[in-house]
Amino acid sequence: MAMTEKPSVDRRLRSYSKMRxxxxxxxxxxxxxxxxxxxxxxxxxxAPVEFLHxxxxxxxxxxxxxxxxxxxxxxxxxxxxxxxxxxxxxLCSYARTDFGQIATGKSPVMGLPKPDFLFACNNICTTVVKxxxxxxxxxxxxxxxxxxxxxHSGLEEPIVEYVARQMNEFVRFLEERTGRTFDRERFLxxxxxxxxxxxxxxxxxxxxxxxxxxxxxxxxxxxxxxxxALRGTQECIDYYRVxxxxxxxxxxxxxxxxxxxxxxxxxxxxxxxFNLRELSEKLSEWKACLVAATYTSSWCGMxxxxxxxxxxxxxxxxxxxxxxxxxxxxxxxxxxxxRVRILKEMLARxxxxxxxxxxxxxxxxxxxxxxxxxxxxxxxxxxxxxxIEADMNDPRQYxxxxxxxxxxxxxxxxxxx
Amino acid sequence: MHRQAALQRISRxxxxxxxxxxxxxxRTGGKVMGCLSCMPFFAPEELVHAAGMLPVGIWGAEIPxxxxxxxxxxxxxxxxxxxxxxxxxxxxxVCDGFLFPSTCDAFQNLSEIWRASMDAPCFEVVFPxxxxxxxxxxxxxxxxxxxxxxxxxxxxxxxxPQALRRSCRLYNENRTQMRGLDHxxxxxxxxxxxxxxxxxxxxSSYLPREEHTSLTRSLLPGAGQKETEIGVARKPESxxxxxxxxxxxxxPLAILPVLExxxxxxVGDDLGLGSLYYSLDIPDQGDPLADLAQAYLHYPLCSTVxxxxxxxxxxxxxxxxxAEAAGVVLFALxxxxxxxxxxxQVKERLESEGVPVLxxxxxxGTAETGSVRTRVEAFVESLRARTCDTARARS
Numbered sequence: 001m002a003m004t005e006k007p008s009v010d011r012r013l014r015s016y017s018k019m020r021x022x023x024x025x026x027x028x029x030x031x032x033x034x035x036x037x038x039x040x041x042x043x044x045x046x047a048p049v050e051f052l053h054x055x056x057x058x059x060x061x062x063x064x065x066x067x068x069x070x071x072x073x074x075x076x077x078x079x080x081x082x083x084x085x086x087x088x089x090x091l092c093s094y095a096r097t098d099f100g101q102i103a104t105g106k107s108p109v110m111g112l113p114k115p116d117f118l119f120a121c122n123n124i125c126t127t128v129v130k131x132x133x134x135x136x137x138x139x140x141x142x143x144x145x146x147x148x149x150x151x152h153s154g155l156e157e158p159i160v161e162y163v164a165r166q167m168n169e170f171v172r173f174l175e176e177r178t179g180r181t182f183d184r185e186r187f188l189x190x191x192x193x194x195x196x197x198x199x200x201x202x203x204x205x206x207x208x209x210x211x212x213x214x215x216x217x218x219x220x221x222x223x224x225x226x227x228x229a230l231r232g233t234q235e236c237i238d239y240y241r242v243x244x245x246x247x248x249x250x251x252x253x254x255x256x257x258x259x260x261x262x263x264x265x266x267x268x269x270x271x272x273x274f275n276l277r278e279l280s281e282k283l284s285e286w287k288a289c290l291v292a293a294t295y296t297s298s299w300c301g302m303x304x305x306x307x308x309x310x311x312x313x314x315x316x317x318x319x320x321x322x323x324x325x326x327x328x329x330x331x332x333x334x335x336x337x338x339r340v341r342i343l344k345e346m347l348a349r350x351x352x353x354x355x356x357x358x359x360x361x362x363x364x365x366x367x368x369x370x371x372x373x374x375x376x377x378x379x380x381x382x383x384x385x386x387x388i389e390a391d392m393n394d395p396r397q398y399x400x401x402x403x404x405x406x407x408x409x410x411x412x413x414x415x416x417x
Numbered sequence: 418m419h420r421q422a423a424l425q426r427i428s429r430x431x432x433x434x435x436x437x438x439x440x441x442x443x444r445t446g447g448k449v450m451g452c453l454s455c456m457p458f459f460a461p462e463e464l465v466h467a468a469g470m471l472p473v474g475i476w477g478a479e480i481p482x483x484x485x486x487x488x489x490x491x492x493x494x495x496x497x498x499x500x501x502x503x504x505x506x507x508x509x510x511v512c513d514g515f516l517f518p519s520t521c522d523a524f525q526n527l528s529e530i531w532r533a534s535m536d537a538p539c540f541e542v543v544f545p546x547x548x549x550x551x552x553x554x555x556x557x558x559x560x561x562x563x564x565x566x567x568x569x570x571x572x573x574x575x576x577x578p579q580a581l582r583r584s585c586r587l588y589n590e591n592r593t594q595m596r597g598l599d600h601x602x603x604x605x606x607x608x609x610x611x612x613x614x615x616x617x618x619x620x621s622s623y624l625p626r627e628e629h630t631s632l633t634r635s636l637l638p639g640a641g642q643k644e645t646e647i648g649v650a651r652k653p654e655s656x657x658x659x660x661x662x663x664x665x666x667x668x669p670l671a672i673l674p675v676l677e678x679x680x681x682x683x684v685g686d687d688l689g690l691g692s693l694y695y696s697l698d699i700p701d702q703g704d705p706l707a708d709l710a711q712a713y714l715h716y717p718l719c720s721t722v723x724x725x726x727x728x729x730x731x732x733x734x735x736x737x738x739x740a741e742a743a744g745v746v747l748f749a750l751x752x753x754x755x756x757x758x759x760x761x762q763v764k765e766r767l768e769s770e771g772v773p774v775l776x777x778x779x780x781x782g783t784a785e786t787g788s789v790r791t792r793v794e795a796f797v798e799s800l801r802a803r804t805c806d807t808a809r810a811r812s
Contacts, residue, residue, distance in 0.1 A: 086761030126522050130758035133726040149543040162556035336529040361492045368526035372533050
């Protein structure tokens with residue numbers, strides 16, 4: 001029982017330092033790529049990185065980097081540097097942070113290494129296409145756009161076919177740029193690693209089904225770096241094994257992320273990176289735990305049935321079609337009926353009694369229409385939700401005090417139900 | 418039709434667009450398809466027309482937003498927000514269905530909001546975002562085929578290849594006439610004002626194509642027309658500063674007379690609500706659906722489609738040189754990501770080649786032209802001074 005816990009328990013995850021180490025090595029490797037004769041590609045968080053690992057290309061994630069800048073309170077300065085160069089304050093704050101680091105070379109890791117080419121996949125937004133066009137003009141490097149159509153209705157065969165054909169085009173693009181042949185066996189090996197990591201990530205998130213939840217989404221946001229940036233590598237698997245062990249240990253000891261967990265909430269959209277700690281502490285004080293998020297769960301379900309391929313047609317075409325499916329179906333690439341279904345399912349799965357929706361000024365495809373989605377979910381479940389207006393990376397767009405008041409009032413109304 | 422009567426008709430249609438649509442509907446009993454995106458023209462109008470329906474572009478409106486506030490956040494562009502306001506407040510009752518051709522994230526989500534909020538059937542057609550690789554061709558053809566099936570089921574009309582071909586030719590003829598007028602106005606400042614030209618293009622969103630083509634013809638120089646009939650007093654041409662317009666749309670349209678009264682002569686554009694729309698015809702080669710697909714793939718570049726990252730600046734520069742433009746005015750609606758991502762490098766590139774760029778950020782529903790006027794006047798004056806300096810340096 002949660003009530004028997006000792007209040008003095010240190011609730012920070014031990015694994016955090018290990019995670020920082022893993023991510024630091026990732027950035028150092030990327031920064032040293034040029035000295036090791038390795039190519040570097042910048043890519044979007046939802047792009048199938050497996051192609052790059054299979055071709056020994058070092059992946060670099062400007063989104064992950066931008067979030068890191070915000071968490072370390074550097075994002076605003078970088079955004080302002082971009083704005084001085086003509087980029088509107090209404091543009092995505094990740095993109096502005098990125099343009100700022102390109103212009104100034106400043107960031108917690110002293111900027112990103114120059115890309116040899118760019119790989120943008122619009123399964124998360126169309127913004128990334130425009131963003132990467134800008135970067136492509138700055139560095140005069142090629143940009144490959146892997147087009148993943150938005151799924152207003154279901155996952156139709158011709159869409160899968162279209163994406164699979166583009167994967168073939170991407171393989172040719174990579175072969176031309178590297179002068180090497182794409183190796184199916186290596187690609188399969190990378191896919192297996194991705195799936196192992198995804199499986200672990202799912203188990204980690206599902207640990208939060210337990211009451212009290214051994215970690216909160218604030219932890220998950222911080223610990224998602226490897227699943228975004230390192231999936232397909234052994235390091236990613238090794239790290240999540242450690243994290244999973246720690247969570248299981250906590251469950252055994254009955255340690256929750258939030259002392260005296262009373263409210264279990266779902267979070268929708270990206271986190272407010274520059275305000276993670278403050279919001280986390282407030283919710284904790286109010287005995288509310290964020291037990292799941294549509295955002296962290298977006299890296300789940302990437303299951304390609306590779307194991308069973310031993311007895312099946314192992315052609316690349318078949319493989320690409322299978323890979324296209326999970327990459328086409330993240331939460332943010334789906335229409336509202338599907339989003340409502342997923343939210344309802346998550347509310348039930350994680351035993352949540354409420355949900356917070358971050359209306360993120362920088363992320364239109366995630367945010368626009370959240371009020372409509374909220375009303376539909378509430379109508380169908382009876383569970384009330386709260387929409388708060390903020391931004392993932394731009395502190396100027398977040399009015400903290402009134403927002404906290406609204407959250408507190410919302411929690412009180414939940415308690416009265 | 419007499420030129421002045423044609424201009425009056427166009428003005429009337431633009432002021433009361435849905436009145437014109439209702440006229441058509443009452444006369445024909447046909448269905449009306451509202452097309453919603455920042456580029457309503459991206460809807461395959463020919464396909465809608467071939468199913469016996471009237472495709473109508475919903476271009477938002479100069480109205481305040483109240484009902485829509487509960488459904489779409491303030492950081493969507495005013496085109497999306499005022500369009501939703503129109504829908505929620507019953508202004509679009511004349512439409513039997515709505516078609517969303519994909520352009521940007523805001524309109525993508527708007528279609529989801531629309532579906533959840535209104536009863537009329539909604540159709541989406543998601544176009545390939547990249548258009549230079551072979552994979553785009555077959556996917557686009559599939560999307561159009563699938564849309565054709567939806568439109569047939571909705572209208573109860575089977576679209577034969579012959580009917581689609583006839584529609585393509587009808588629309589091609591219309592575009593040919595608009596191109597002709599555009600070509601002439603770049604030579605003859607007195608032919609139509611920039612606002613009249615924009616209104617003409619906008620009116621094509623609401624009128625039956627035959628009528629619109631005939632109105633366009635009436636504006637071309639012909640027998641018995643006197644140039645004094647044009648309503649704007651003009652300075653001699655030599656005084657005017659040649660300007661190129663760029664962007665999705667110059668709205669509110671009231672900005673255009675501001676440009677002209679500041680002394681500018683609009684010698685060309687690559688506007689969505691402009692030459693982008695009528696610059697290209699549907700090829701007349703084989704299967705009309707495949708021809709529609711080809712036209713989309715070869716459209717002059719729009720900021721919502723990815724082809725070649727460097728293309729926009731270069732094509733704008735080439736256009737400016739060809740039109741001997743002294744500067745470029747780039748129009749962008751606030752929150753329009755595709756345009757605001759392009760702008761800084763377009764400006765940098767063009768200015769490095771001696772073509773200054775002025776960005777005008779506008780919003781529908783907040784018709785405030787005071788500060789715009791000041792900026793435009795200053796820009797035109799600075800271009801005039803540069804032109805004089807250059808002329809002096811040459812002599």
